[in-house]
Amino acid sequence: MAYPPPTTPSVTSSPGLPAELAEATKDDSTLRRFLHGLPGVDQVGLEQRAAGLATRSIKKAAKLWAIDTAIGMVDLTTLEGADTEGKVRALCAKGRNPDPDRPGTPRVAAICVYPDLAAVAVEALRGSGVGVASVATAFPSGRSSREVKLADVELAVSAGATEVDMVIDRGAFLSGRYGQVFDEIRAVKAACGDTHLKVILETGELATYDNVRRASWLALLAGGDFIKTSTGKVSPAATLPVTHLMLQAVRDWRDRTGELRGVKPAGGIRNTKDAIRYLVAVHEVAGPEWLTPELFRFGASSLLNDLLMQRRTQLDGHYSGPDYVAVD
Numbered sequence: 001m002a003y004p005p006p007t008t009p010s011v012t013s014s015p016g017l018p019a020e021l022a023e024a025t026k027d028d029s030t031l032r033r034f035l036h037g038l039p040g041v042d043q044v045g046l047e048q049r050a051a052g053l054a055t056r057s058i059k060k061a062a063k064l065w066a067i068d069t070a071i072g073m074v075d076l077t078t079l080e081g082a083d084t085e086g087k088v089r090a091l092c093a094k095g096r097n098p099d100p101d102r103p104g105t106p107r108v109a110a111i112c113v114y115p116d117l118a119a120v121a122v123e124a125l126r127g128s129g130v131g132v133a134s135v136a137t138a139f140p141s142g143r144s145s146r147e148v149k150l151a152d153v154e155l156a157v158s159a160g161a162t163e164v165d166m167v168i169d170r171g172a173f174l175s176g177r178y179g180q181v182f183d184e185i186r187a188v189k190a191a192c193g194d195t196h197l198k199v200i201l202e203t204g205e206l207a208t209y210d211n212v213r214r215a216s217w218l219a220l221l222a223g224g225d226f227i228k229t230s231t232g233k234v235s236p237a238a239t240l241p242v243t244h245l246m247l248q249a250v251r252d253w254r255d256r257t258g259e260l261r262g263v264k265p266a267g268g269i270r271n272t273k274d275a276i277r278y279l280v281a282v283h284e285v286a287g288p289e290w291l292t293p294e295l296f297r298f299g300a301s302s303l304l305n306d307l308l309m310q311r312r313t314q315l316d317g318h319y320s321g322p323d324y325v326a327v328d
Contacts, residue, residue: 017221018257025221028179035178038217041209041245050240053284054277063276064314067307068106070275071098073293075133075264077112077301079140079232085120088113092124099308102315108304109293110163114139115156122160133163133198137188140202140231142167146184153191164192167200167231168215174207178218185222198264198297199224203242204234212242216249226262232299237267240281247285250295260289266299272310275303 017025024034058066076095078087092111099105110131111121118134125132134156138144149166156164166188172180189197199219203212219227227246230237243265250261263286265278275298282290290296 021221021256025182031178031182031218031221032176035214035217038210038213041213043209046209046244047241050244050281053244053280054240056277056280058276058280060314064311066276066279067272067311067314069291070272070279070298071304071307071311072106072109073297074108074304074307075110075112075266075297075299076108076304077232077266077299079112079114079135083114083117085117088117088120089124092121092128092130094304096125096128096130098304099311102312105308105311109297112165112299115152115159115161118156118159118161131162132160133165134159134161135165135167135200135231137166137184139165139167139200140233142169142202143171146187149184150187150191153188157192157195161195163196163198164188165198165200165228167202168219170202170205173215173218174205174211178214182218182222185219185224189223196225197223198226198228198262200228200231200266201246202231202234203229203239204236209241209245212245213249216246217253220249220253220261224261226264226297228264228266228297228299230265230267230299232267232301234267238265238269238299240277243278244281244285247282247290250290251286260295262295262297263290264297264299269298269300270302271306275307 023030025031076091078091095108095111098108107128107130110133111125112133113121115134115136118132121132136152136156137149138152153164168181169184185199201212201215201219206212206215216227227249229242243263246263250263254260269275269278279291282296
């Protein structure tokens with residue numbers, strides 16, 4: 001694969017955008033004006049709305065639907081230095097058949113791994129309908145040369161990954177080098193070809209809600225198919241207020257362009273109660289059309305086990321403890 005050449009923060013405008021958005025990306029200064037012209041975030045209002053929606057309850061009849069929906073949205077993840085081919089194969093087996101005693105249990109959306117293990121996951125998941133997501137671009141720091149980052153992407157795509165989860169250079173973003181970040185996302189998108197691109201903002205390092213809104217719009221303008229909260233390596237990772245803000249961004253993007261883009265909260269979502277709170281937020285903030293794995297995912301390593309336990313509880317009428325579910 002021929003790498004797109006490194007670019008300066010001059011910004012190459014995105015084709016196919018409405019005129020006012022294409023104009024916003026024509027050069028670095030107009031991009032900066034657009035991002036800093038976005039409405040400021042009402043921190044108190046945002047956090048109050050997120051807290052209010054988190055108190056909503058759902059009826060028992062809807063709970064099984066919510067659990068099954070959440071299972072089908074999980075990107076089952078292992079991103080550790082000690083990962084092995086055997087661990088990835090075991091995770092793939094679990095992802096394609098999460099509860100062998102309950103054949104109707106949905107499969108997960110994808111298995112998320114490092115690029116050097118993407119080929120192992122692709123082979124293990126062949127014919128299953130479960131995708132393979134590979135992190136890339138010097139994950140989790142995002143600190144390397146453009147050539148190294150694109151080599152990461154090439155490795156993942158050539159291995160057969162169906163999705164690439166890139167991470168932005170937060171140092172460049174926080175220094176105001178928006179054009180550099182924009183061009184890098186564009187270069188990665190070009191290297192992905194038909195492979196879907198999720199753009200990790202690492203919201204725990206962005207310091208303010210205004211920065212989260214700007215980074216979300218920057219990633220959407222540059223062509224990200226999804227915006228993702230976190231690598232899972234930084235605290236805080238996903239939070240409800242930040243996810244609300246990102247859902248607002250994709251909703252507003254749809255209203256301005258007609259295009260549907262996705263959101264993926266990742267890190268810190270460990271139980272069914274949390275997952276349902278996020279599903280309520282998706283429905284109320286973005287809209288019911290986002291309640292699909294094509295537009296909403298959970299990045300998680302331990303959430304699936306709790307969802308499976310709660311699913312058994314719903315079906316059997318009594319609590320199923322962790323002994324009933326194979327752990328990772």
